[in-house]
Amino acid sequence: MEIDLRGVARGAFAFCGALLLGMLSAPVTAQEISGYELALVDLEGKKEVLGTLPPTIFAPRLSPDGKRVAFELADEGAGSQQPASIRVYVADLQKLEQRRALPLVGTGRNWAPVWSNDGQRLAFLVTSDKPDSIYARRADGGPDLDRADVR
Numbered sequence: 001m002e003i004d005l006r007g008v009a010r011g012a013f014a015f016c017g018a019l020l021l022g023m024l025s026a027p028v029t030a031q032e033i034s035g036y037e038l039a040l041v042d043l044e045g046k047k048e049v050l051g052t053l054p055p056t057i058f059a060p061r062l063s064p065d066g067k068r069v070a071f072e073l074a075d076e077g078a079g080s081q082q083p084a085s086i087r088v089y090v091a092d093l094q095k096l097e098q099r100r101a102l103p104l105v106g107t108g109r110n111w112a113p114v115w116s117n118d119g120q121r122l123a124f125l126v127t128s129d130k131p132d133s134i135y136a137r138r139a140d141g142g143p144d145l146d147r148a149d150v151r
Helices: 093-098
Strands: 011-016 019-025 036-041 047-053 057-062 068-074 086-092 109-115 121-127 133-138 145-147
Touching: 036 093, 047 093, 057 109, 068 093, 068 109, 086 093, 086 121
Parallel strands: 086 109
Antiparallel strands: 011 019, 019 036, 036 047, 057 068, 068 086, 109 121, 121 133, 133 145
């Protein structure tokens, strides 16, 4: 299958069934990117903008049911060169402005979230001054936290 995205926008994309989730550059000022549009693009190339996310977002991942998105975001006020921490966030696609951060694990960065097949849990990497680890927790941020043994 080939999809022609010329004229849609530039950005990062992920497939979910017959839809394509795209993180597209929002209108750019002369000096900086103000954020990214999160959009669904159908097989015809029609774009439905769901909202705008901050410019420090990276790698959105659509939930298996296509209703939520998980992504990593540098904490507000963190320096632009090396942010103090990066958290995993979850948002309903229809309410992006109501995104919620999962509790930070460790003191470093929580990044690269991946949904479980049933959409109830997220696995993610934790990077700090110790060796990287893989953790999983409920997507709603619940207290159950598992560390993967990858030895």
